[in-house]
Amino acid sequence: MSRTQVAIIGAGPAGLMLAHLLQRAGIESVIVESRARDYVESRVRAGVLEYDTAELLNDLGVGERMRRESLVHRGIALRFNDRSNRIDFPDLTGGKTVTVYGQQEVVKDLIAARLATGAPILFECAATAIDAGDEPSITYRDAAGGEHTLDADFIAGCDGFHGAAREAIPPDAITVYDHTLPFAWLGILAETPPVSEELIYVNHERGFALVSMRSRTISRLYIQCRNDERLELWPDERIWGELRERLGSDRGGPDVHSGKILQKGVTPMRSFVCDPMRYGRLFLAGDSAHIVPPTGAKGMNLAIADVRVLAEALEAYYEHGETALLDAYSQTCLRRVWKTQRFSIYMTRMLHRFEEHTPFDRRIQLAELDYVTSSRTAAASLAENYVGLPFESTAGLRKVRT
Ligand code: FAD
């Protein structure tokens, strides 16, 4: 196993999806993943799949459990001034919906499907060195401390924001755009039925709140908190109380029933983009190349959009020796990345409390919410982004073949 066509670093949504897309095209890959299988499969993260992300899982034949266990959502509510305002997705987008299905469930399904074909995922193997030159290779360390080298035609850096791939690129070969937001999300997973059929994004004077779910019995709930928030300052009762306050439970709003909290964590909010997303024969995809603030649920979807572009480009290379799509990889991905940054920042600015806001800024924020929930044109724009923008066409880059 010391040579493959594509060496993939990371078994998150990006790496696993890339491996499946390549396998469908008859291209061999090896995935190295620093963590154990158990750990990767139980990491609680995103939960909303764009329309085309869910379609892709179905097309690849890995959507069977998703179809059975997920919840298809036809809208969200934006709540402000103690009133909920619905955005109807199918009506505004020509029939599209989103699918609520935990990221770790997607990861479990992709891992099971890959291992069932006998294709390799090397768990507990951390990439420690990357050579992106003409003879690409990665060095990785296994759980016992042994060092190995894997040669490949290409390397896919799908190893998340803190991975090794981006670090392997000389700083003067990339431009980094970084924007940190002055708050974070405190998120819990709790044994309590969802307070409503659909997600509610809440703008409240005390800060943002989001009620989401994983199933008919498990809720996923978030509240805006400080950037440097300490979890020990948030005993369960304080979290439930704050959620009720922001939801307006005592003022006619949805009532949230406290249940057993299964998981608690703080998610920092930042925007980050690395340009280009390529160095030699190393291609970055997903969080290794970019981070979006979570308002709008785009992180995982964007990771999957990247690897669709990469898989198509690698297919063109192996089938026809074409390099045009590989050369355009970064540019193609970054168009979507920046549009997704724009949307995630727009949602974040519209829904959060900013300490520095003047009464004027607050009025503008409320006017934005009023506008987007009362103008069909504005609501359609939000809905179009939420269900997922169409993929960038690469047709113009392909040679015409007869
Ligand atoms: P990852 O899922 O991070 O996968 C990278 C993989 O690479 C990991 O399994 C990691 O263990 C492995 N790895 C790292 N270094 C190495 C190495 N040196 N060698 C081998 N393997 C390595 N998005 C939303 O839309 N909504 C949310 O609510 C949300 N919540 C989040 C909460 C947290 C705490 C975090 C961190 C992210 C959250 N996101 C959310 C973002 C979303 O989960 C990510 O965008 C998504 O996981 C990106 O997928 P990925 O495959 O690019 O990276």
Ligand code: DHB
């Ligand atoms: C979830 C996370 C998000 O960031 C979001 O915008 C909607 C839902 C979730 O984890 O369910």
